[in-house]
Amino acid sequence: MTLQELDAIRNTKKAIIDVRRTVREQGEKLASLTRYRKQVLVCGGTGCTSSHSMKVIEQLERSLHELGITDVLVVKTGCFGLCALGPIMIVYPEGAFYAQMTPEHVETVVRNHLVKGGSIVKELLYSGTVTKDGEIIPFAETPFYKKQLRIALRNCGVIAPEDIEEAIAAGDYAALEKVLTSMTPDDVINEMLASGLRGRGGAGFPTGRKWAFAKASQNDVKYVCCNADEGDPGAFMDRSVLEGDPHCVLEAMAIAGYAIGSHYGFIYVRAEYPVAVKRLQIAIDQAHKYGLLGKDILGTGFDFDVEIRLGAGAFVCGEETALMRSIEGHRGEPRPRPPFPAVKGLFDKPTILNNVETWANVNPIIMNGAAWFSSIGTPTSTGTKVFALGGKITNVGLVEVPMGTTLREIVEEIGGGIPNGKKFKAAQTGGPSGGCIPASHIDTPIDYDSLLAIGSMMGSGGMIILDEDTCMVDIAKFYLEFTADESCGKCTPCRIGTKRLLQLLTKITEGKGEHEDIKKIEELAEHMHQSSLCALGQSAPNPILSTLRYFREEYEEHIDKKLCRAKVCKALLSYSIDPTKCKGCTLCARNCPVKAISGSIKQPHVIDRTKCVKCGLCIENCKFGAIDRK
C-alpha cells in the first residue's frame, strides 16, 4: 500500500468514526455527512460476550432486516469499560447507553428507537444516564466516564477491531507513517525519552531508555517483544486493548523495530484469552494484506513482521527473561541479570520487551508529541494508567485515569462506591506482587512513587476493592497460595519461602497462630526479598507485609483472641441460635449436612458445636435471622 492509499482509507471512513467520538448536536451534524442515520455499537469483549452479547448482535441484525432498515450500521467493538452492566449497546449520534440487553430488549429498541423518527427507550437505558428529573444525558457525561482520560484505550469500544480500515480511520498507523517518512531512529527514541513514559507492566522502567539500550547494542538480528501474558488474577487491561484495538500494538512494535533496528517481533499472549488471540491474528493478517507489516512497509524500504506465541499458564512467564525462555520453547524459568535482554535476550539477541498498555501509548506520543504526553499526570509518572476495577465496587470495569488521580476519585466517583451500604476497607493493587492501600490512605495520588512509598505498587493495573467483609489475613493467604503455586522452583528462597509463608498464614487462619509467627513472617519476607532470583520471589511477601503494616491488629486478633472480625476464617467462627428469635420451623435442622441442629417443632433449636462444621447453610436457610455467627 502507498501513502496515498492509506490517506484515502482514512478520509473515506473518518466521518463514520468521528460520529462515535462526539455526541449531542455535533454528533447529529457529523452523522448527516455519512450514509448511516444511526450507528449501533455492541461490545464484543470477553466480559460482554460472557453475558451473551453475540445474541444481542444476532437479534439486532435480524430485527433491522425484518423492518427493512438499511441506514443503521451495526458494529461489534471491544470493551466499553462498564463490564458489570453487560451486554452493552450504544446508539450514536445520541450516545444512548443501553445496558444489560436481552434479545427482547433489542427488538423493543429497534422498533421504537432505530426506526425513522424513533426516540430513545428510556426504561432500557443505563440508569446512570437518566437524571432524577428524567433527563437523558450522553454516557460520556456520567461520573464513570467523565473523570477518565482515554489514551491507551482511545479506540477501545469505538472501532470494530476486526476491520483494519476502521482502525486506520481512527488514527492507527498514522504514527508509523510519520516515523517512517519524517523521523530518524534517534528522533523516535528521543521523543520516547522526553515523554517520560514508564513501563506499564508493573516495574515502571522508562521505555525510552530501554529502547536506547537496545539500539546501542550492535547485532545483525534484534527482536521486539510484546508481553501480553497478563497473569495477575483480576487484571484484564491488556486483554481489553488486544480485543478492542489490536492494530495499535502492531503499529507500536513496528515503530520500535524501526527505532532499534529490528525487523521481527513476537507477541506472547496467554492462551486463556482466545478472543484476543483471534483478533490479533486477524489484525496481523490484515496488516500484511494492506502492506502495513511485511516487506517494504508503505514503500519506505522498512521491513517488519510479527508472530504470535501462546503461553501455557505459568505466571512467572510475565518476568522478562522467563518469557523469552518460554518463546524459545523451554521451561519458563528466569535467569539472573545482567546480561539484560537489551544486550542478550531472545535467542541470545538484543531484545526489547514492553507490555501491551505501554505499546498502546506509543502512537499518541508520536502523533501529539512528548510535551503533550508529559503534561498529563505527575512529573515522575507521566500519562495515564488503565485499571481493571473489580471486587466490592459498584462499577466493575475498565477505567483509564491520569496518573496522580486519587484512590478516592476512583472508588467513590468513577467506581460509584461500595455496594450494599458496606464500608471501604482497602484497595489491593499490583496483584500478588503488590499490596493494600487502606482507607486511611484513600487520598493518595495513584502514581508509581506514591504507591511504593505506602508499601504497595502500581503493578500492571489490577485494582481489587475490599470491604469490611474481607479478612486481611485471608486475602494475604490467598495471594501466597497463588505465588506458592506459581513459583517456578528454580531458586530456593522463593520455592521454599513461599511455602513456609503460606504454612504460617494457614496456621494463623486456623486459629493455631502463636505470637512469634508474625516475627518469623517478617524475617522470612526480608530474606526472600533480598535473595530471590526474580521479581516473583522478591515481591511475593508484599501482600503480607502491607497487610501487616496497616492491619496488624487483625493478625493479632486471629492469634491472641482467636477472632476473625470479617467472619471469613471458618475455624475461628462459632454458630449459635438465638432462642428469642427462633420459631422452631425446623428448616435449619433439615438442611444441616451433619445433623448438628436439634429441637422440636415450634420450640427453639440448638446447635451442637462439637458436630458443627461451620458451613453456614443454617444462616442461609433461616428466615427469622435467628442464627448468630461470631
Place this chain on the structure above:
Amino acid sequence: MAQNTKFCGSAEQMAKLHAIIEEYRSVPGCLMHILQEAQAIFGYLPIEVQTVIADGLGLSLSDVYGVVTFYSQFSLQPKGKNRISVCLGTACYVKGSEKILNEVEKELSIKCGECTEDGLFSIDSCRCVGACGLAPVMMINEDVYGKLTPDMVKGILERYRKEEETKE
C-alpha cells in the same frame, strides 16, 4: 504426576501429530506450539505422545516432560467430556468463588483436578478468565456462567447431563 489411564490414541490422531511435527520442526522454539497442538488432538499429553514428539524433534524425553510439567495448561491426565473450570482469581475469590467450587465438588463427588468415573465432567480451578464484571464465574467448556450462587450449580450441571442423555 503418574499416568494411570491406558493410552489409546488412534492411527489417525498419530498421523495428525506427525504432520504437525513435520510442519513446525524447523521453527525455533516450536516445542510449546507442538505440545499445544498435540493436546488439542489427544485431549491430554500422555508419555506415549511426548515420546513421539521428543523423537520427532531430536530432544530427550526428559526435556519434553520438563516443559509439559512446567505449564499448568498441559495435562498428563485425560480430561472430562465437559471441562469445568471455576475461576479463583481475586475478583471472583472476594465474591465467594470458593463456595462455588465446593458446591461443584460436592455435586460431582470429585475433587478439583479430578475427572468423574463416567468421564462426563472434570473440575479445574483457573486464575481469572477476565470476566471480573460477572464474578464469581465458572466456565464449562467454552461457556461462561457468571454472577453465580451455590444453589445455581446443580441446575447448570443438570443441563449437561440431560444433553448427554438426549445424545444417547
